[in-house]
Amino acid sequence: MASITYPQSVETPATPGTLKLVKREQAMIGAHIIAALIALLFGIFMGPFQAFHRSPTFVQYFPTIPVFTYYYQAVTVHGVMNALFFTTFFIIGFCYFVTERSLQRPIKSVPMGWAAFASMAVGLVLMLFTILASPQQSAVLYTFYPPSIAPALFYIGLVLLALGSWLASANIFLTYRDWKREHPSERVPLAVFAIMVNFIMWCIATVGVAVEIVFMLLPASLGILKVTDPQLARTLFWFFGHPLVYFWLIPAYVSWYTMLPRQAGGKLFSEPLARVAFMMFLLFSVPVGIHHQFSDPGISASSKGVHTLLTLVVSVPSFMTAFNVGAALENAARNRGARTLFDWPFKQKWSDPVVAAQLSGMVLFIAGGFSGLINASAQLNATVHNTSWVPAHFHQTLGGAVMLTYIGILYWLLPAIRGRALFSRGIALAQVFTWLIGMTLFGLAMGEAGLNGVPRRALTSQAPYLTPAGAFWMDVTAVSGVILLISSVLLFVNIVGTLFFSRQLMPKGEVPIETASGDRSSPLWLERWGIWLGVIGVLLLVAYGPVVAEVLDFQEGWNIMRFIPTSNAPMP
Secondary structure: OOOOOOOOOOOOOOOOOEOOOOHHHHHHHHHHHHHHHHHHHHHHOHHHHHHHHOOHHHHHHOOOOHHHHHHHHHHHHHHHHHHHHHHHHHHHHHHHHHHHHHHOOOOOOHHHHHHHHHHHHHHHHHHHHHHHHOOOOOOOOOOOOOOEOOOHHHHHHHHHHHHHHHHHHHHHHHHHHHHHHHOOOOOOOHHHHHHHHHHHHHHHHHHHHHHHHHHHHHHHHOOOOOEEOHHHHHHHHHHHHHHHHHHHHHHHHHHHHHOHHHHHOOOOOOHHHHHHHHHHHHHHOOOOHHHHHOOOOOOOHHHHHHHHHHHHHOHHHHHHHHHHHHHHHHHHHHHOOOOOOOOHHHHOOOOOHHHHHHHHHHHHHHHHHHHHHHHHOHHHHHHHOOEOHHHHHHHHHHHHHHHHHHHHHHHHHHHHHHOEOOOOHHHHHHHHHHHHHHHHHHHHHHHHHHHOOOEOOOOOOOOOOOOHHHHHHHHHHHHHHHHHHHHHHHHHHHHHHHHHHOOOEOOOOEOOOOOOOOOOOOOHHHHOHHHHHHHHHHHHHHHHHHHHHHHOOOOOHHHEEOEOOOOOOEOO
16 A cells, blocks of 8 residues: 655554554544543443332342432433443544544544544533432433423533534544545545444434524523423434434444454455445434334324334345345355355354454344334334333344444454553453343343333332233343343453553554445445435425424413423423
């Protein structure tokens, strides 16, 4: 590969494929990863304790554990820290690294990168302070919308997180623009193509939640608004809420498509097919949020039908991914000696924690994907809506595919940041497989509990309406909580060990990042982003135009008084 000359005033990445990070990369990428891990530390351990609290048998034998006092605070911490702050910090740090190495150039503006980080970091501090200092008042859960209103600092923290992510997005867009000006007739490497898709989708989706926070929730929290409209706010939230899932998922796909095949010893089956899949995610991941509101009044059956169709369409690129990545893994297994039709899954590099984590995530994603098709149907959704089935699906996708893939990335990225080898491969493998077992059991138990009528996000341990079958599956969930608690401890043992106690130098190796596209058949107009923004605009008009007209009711909708969780009555 020909060498590339950079301006002397900017410390540039090391050889594009090497694991070694230069000082600037260590500082910026390391800051994002460490901030992500701090958020995760607060959020991850709240999960098992929620499982314990919902189990009748567990509460019977351990009724006085202090963490049980604030169940809904734990739900809020778990959701906000894991799903919003951990993921956003991790995704941005990871995407900075991939963008720099793939394009062989530094990000457009290092000061802008630090400004984005500072905004998100202040948001994280404000959010933690608010949740911990005002546990009852801030316990509005992960899906924040009225009439429950949190303290103003809660929403200011969210605004700062969104603002920082927009600055980071702009930095990546400008870096891509500069590269494209120098390579007008070349296709951008697949990893950066996917990152562009992800941040375009993110910037569109966050408009909904930004409008909700700035014009509804924050004014209500400050006392400027005395009444509010829950249905409009729910619609704005879920305009953001479902694309958020793909914001988490696409970085995992970046690893599956562009890194895992080579880590596993094979090659990607089809890069053009991958580009089409990512473009379908961009087009169809945003106009589908109403399937979270299938049980809401005020939204017509025709609007729900449109979102049912679009939600089922968005499953197509997932099936394309299963075929494409599955073929790559089969190729890797054949290279490792697989001979029969069905032995290739067992010939993978299961002894490598980086590969094993991602493969385990795929196993969970299969179950989570099919359970998601149930949620996508307006008819079947009526059976499982607001039951434990929903967090079962959610945890198999986010807690399974996404989290385990991020862990697999972490097991090579953290040593690169530290310059030392992973503290323990054995602990890493134990952590991966206990997470796989625990999350599999959790998804099964919560799904079965939902089918037996157990509601989600409710204190079920002493609920008189809990059926014997529901109580049994809640007890099984507590068992999965024990396994996941062990796995969480093992994860942080390895993190702390790698950061502070690892003495062995990082082994020489390469990050399998392509610095030039091997695709010669995909048309260059796939990167004509203006075209696709226009298509998204049309789809949003079709999907959300009628919905907004239906829910926007200034006469009846704005008569709901805001509710402060510390009191038992709406606030005048």
